[in-house]
Amino acid sequence: MHRRPGCVLLAACLTTFAACATPPGVVSTEARSTPSTEPSPQLSTTSNPSTDSTQPTPSTTPTDDNGIGDSLFPSLGNPGIDVQHYTLALQYDALRNDLSGTVHLDVAMTDDRDEFSLDSDGPIVSKVLIDGQPAKFEAADPELLITPNARLSRGQHIAVDITYRVSPRPVKSQAGEEVGWFPTTAGAYVLDEPEGAHTWVPCDDHPSDKATFRFDLHVDAGKTGVANGALIDHTSSPGGDTWIWQEDQPTATYLVQLLIGDYTLVDGVGPDNLPLLSVVLQKDRTTMQPYLDTISDQIDFFDDYFGPYPFDRYGIAITDSFEGLAMETTERPTFSRADFASGRLDSPQQLFLSHELAHQWFGDAVSPARWKDIWLNESFATYAEWMWLEHIGMGTVDSLANAGLLGRIPGSTADPTVPEMFGYDSYEGGAVVLHALRKTIGDDLFFTLLRRWVADNKGSSRTTEDFVALANRVSGMDLTKFFATWLYADTLPAAFPG
Numbered sequence: 001m002h003r004r005p006g007c008v009l010l011a012a013c014l015t016t017f018a019a020c021a022t023p024p025g026v027v028s029t030e031a032r033s034t035p036s037t038e039p040s041p042q043l044s045t046t047s048n049p050s051t052d053s054t055q056p057t058p059s060t061t062p063t064d065d066n067g068i069g070d071s072l073f074p075s076l077g078n079p080g081i082d083v084q085h086y087t088l089a090l091q092y093d094a095l096r097n098d099l100s101g102t103v104h105l106d107v108a109m110t111d112d113r114d115e116f117s118l119d120s121d122g123p124i125v126s127k128v129l130i131d132g133q134p135a136k137f138e139a140a141d142p143e144l145l146i147t148p149n150a151r152l153s154r155g156q157h158i159a160v161d162i163t164y165r166v167s168p169r170p171v172k173s174q175a176g177e178e179v180g181w182f183p184t185t186a187g188a189y190v191l192d193e194p195e196g197a198h199t200w201v202p203c204d205d206h207p208s209d210k211a212t213f214r215f216d217l218h219v220d221a222g223k224t225g226v227a228n229g230a231l232i233d234h235t236s237s238p239g240g241d242t243w244i245w246q247e248d249q250p251t252a253t254y255l256v257q258l259l260i261g262d263y264t265l266v267d268g269v270g271p272d273n274l275p276l277l278s279v280v281l282q283k284d285r286t287t288m289q290p291y292l293d294t295i296s297d298q299i300d301f302f303d304d305y306f307g308p309y310p311f312d313r314y315g316i317a318i319t320d321s322f323e324g325l326a327m328e329t330t331e332r333p334t335f336s337r338a339d340f341a342s343g344r345l346d347s348p349q350q351l352f353l354s355h356e357l358a359h360q361w362f363g364d365a366v367s368p369a370r371w372k373d374i375w376l377n378e379s380f381a382t383y384a385e386w387m388w389l390e391h392i393g394m395g396t397v398d399s400l401a402n403a404g405l406l407g408r409i410p411g412s413t414a415d416p417t418v419p420e421m422f423g424y425d426s427y428e429g430g431a432v433v434l435h436a437l438r439k440t441i442g443d444d445l446f447f448t449l450l451r452r453w454v455a456d457n458k459g460s461s462r463t464t465e466d467f468v469a470l471a472n473r474v475s476g477m478d479l480t481k482f483f484a485t486w487l488y489a490d491t492l493p494a495a496f497p498g
Contacts, residue, residue: 436482
């Protein structure tokens with residue numbers, strides 16, 4: 001995830017192996033009550049999540065008639081539907097900041113419905129078709145309400161086509177950062193975590209509903225359009241360039257990558273003949289080479305611990321954005337050139353690159369079923385950072401974990417509020433939980449657990465309870481007390497187990 005609190009401070013600490021206290025800008029929060037549970041959103045997979053759990057007594061969850069019951073973002077997600085594929089045919093005029101086009105959705109109904117909704121807050125919709133027939137619709141931001149001509153039945157598959165236009169711009173996220181579509185001097189990029197995608201395209205904007213994607217991007221002549229997946233085709237004409245990309249792996253909307261600008265594509269080959277495709281600004285081609293060169297080494301290191309790299313390709317994209325951008329967009333994380341302009345692999349660059357690569361296993365292959373499960377992304381990727389930094393001699397996992405424990409602020413890693421979801425306890429604080437788990441069950445079982453987590457759940461969205469249940473099964477232990485003490489508690493022990 002981008003613009004992480006405390007990451008610059010931690011990077012500075014790594015150079016001296018010093019222990020870090022609470023990072024600037026992070027303040028202690030009031031202790032909260034026992035962590036809550038909520039109904040798990042529908043999962044975009046046919047496999048069955050674990051049902052056993054050590055979670056404490058549930059509390060009341062906010063509701064929204066057009067949402068799926070996410071306690072942090074009640075309006076997100078759309079009950080009764082499972083989007084299985086998107087085709088976006090978009091035309092972007094950078095000079096006028098005008099985005100127009102269509103989005104086609106292949107939808108499986110998960111309930112009987114007289115109407116359904118999509119998340120949409122900004123797009124001006126002019127037409128909706130269901131199976132080629134006009135359908136009634138109403139813009140009720142942040143929802144697009146759609147009424148078909150006939151009642152829809154559970155198990156039915158429908159094709160939804162939406163024509164729309166928007167002058168896209170970033171908006172303030174409830175989590176604190178700006179998200180959505182960011183115009184630049186030469187084009188644009190998107191940054192959608194946690195709720196930015198539906199500001200520029202109607203969609204089911206929740207990580208519990210993953211889908212495949214096709215992107216047909218028509219951009220100004222001479223510009224490059226980039227999206228997730230494989231490049232299928234590129235054509236040029238005096239009227240503009242068209243770039244077609246296909247992402248065949250289930251992807252959450254917040255992990256969509258769109259870049260438009262003066263980019264060059266750089267091919268390569270990684271471990272086990274993995275295709276590599278990176279994207280850098282044309283003016284930065286030489287400067288960015290050291291970062292491209294480290295990709296294979298990092299993949300080769302992590303796959304020994306986490307299992308085979310879980311996607312069809314990898315690469316990095318470095319764009320002209322605000323400083324601190326680092327986002328785990330599927331198969332090709334997005335970074336800011338402001339953080340890589342030196343061309344050197346210092347500790348901040350090592351931290352960013354390893355963190356977002358680790359997300360391909362933790363967050364992208366297996367996504368959170370609810371936004372309160374964000375630690376399953378960020379804590380795991382932070383722990384991977386520590387492992388990589390130890391591997392290259394820039395610290396030890398033990399010293400970094402001890403610094404993380406020392407800097408831990410009150411609050412439950414498993415039960416963040418919206419303002420806290422990208423705070424210290426979801427990153428270093430949650431990585432501390434993983435280190436305590438490793439100390440409790442031992443290295444062999446710990447890394448077996450991480451590999452099983454990805455192998456068993458790839459392509460799906462899962463909850464904290466699912467991880468706890470798997471940890472119990474893999475370890476052969478009853479870890480109820482451990483997780484109550486380390487994961488759900490507001491205040492952690494002063495020292496690690498053992």
